[in-house]
Amino acid sequence: MRAAADLVVLGCSAGGLRALHVLLSGLAANFPLPLAAVCHTGSEDVSLLCELLARSSTLPVQEASERCAPKPGQIYIAPSGYHLLLGVDGRFALSVDARVGYARPSIDVLFQSAAEACRGRLIGVVMTGANSDGAEGLQQIRRRGGVGIVQRPDDAEASAMPSAALELAGADHCLPLEQIAGLLNRLCGVVR
Template sequence: MEKINIRNFKAVVLGVSTGGVSALKFILGALPADFPIPVLVVTHITPDSDDSLAVLLNTLSAIRVKEADEQETIISGTVYLAPANYHLLVERGGELSLSIDPPVNFARPSVDVLFESAAEAYGSALIGIILTGAGFDGSKGILKIKNNGGVTIVQDPADAEMDSMPRSALQLLKADHVVPLKEIPDLLMRLIQGA
């Protein structure tokens, strides 16, 4: 019998900090070219960073990776990275928005800002992922995703290069999945395919 994806996921949001480049390389490099939904990413980068991370990840990924632009329409099968020194938000109409509002959790871009706006826009059709990182950014946002009916994935803190972001998230919520990094791409595919 054919499996049907009754959740009809619309997006994945991913938050990462210290140790995140390696984690992003692994996850994005493992996603197939026909990955059916957009992936929105916040990684803590220095305010003067250019788009070199997006360029690097694009060369390693079968799906397109780019820096997000203001009022850009979100397209399936594309990875959008928050640009340096801008919060990345999802508008209800399916567009991206960039903000220079003050830092949240000492960060701009902030994982919480992306996760909270995406939870409002997508509700239960959202998958939220917290990966390795220092600090506690993303904890409130992933809780909002869970409270709005979305699926939550947290990298196992024992597997993370820096465990404070995953550990902080797990102090606030019982995540749907707590797994090592190497299991996240397959888990994403199973969730999206309704397996």
């Protein structure tokens, strides 16, 4: 069975470290897609974030780098201070363009560039956060035929981000954090 997408993009902010830990620990070891995440942690040390997340994931976790082509079964974390984009050539690009919604990296920038590059073969996930970053990007993903998943606001540590995403973009699936990994596994035809 072919996966419903070519890439999964993840966005979170306040409470995001826990959210990523829960989601990544639930993915199957044979998860077939690359994942790219923007997490507003407030920390400059993305290598430490990668190290912490790798402890709970069966998949390798690394900082995204310029011109890197995302590989199946790998998790890429946006570097601090740079927007992470996916180019139409399928490779990551980093940008120091102006902050978007007070954030760099911006979830919207990743989601919107990936929506264009993947032409609908994309899954976007918005989780806990204290702002509206990700809402416009999720709207673009869904408009282009991709799948939008949003953590239930009443389940999120900070409900502003998932609430904003639901209000602007809606969702194909809105569920508690603990169920998102299982849904991703099913969408990609794998079992844990």
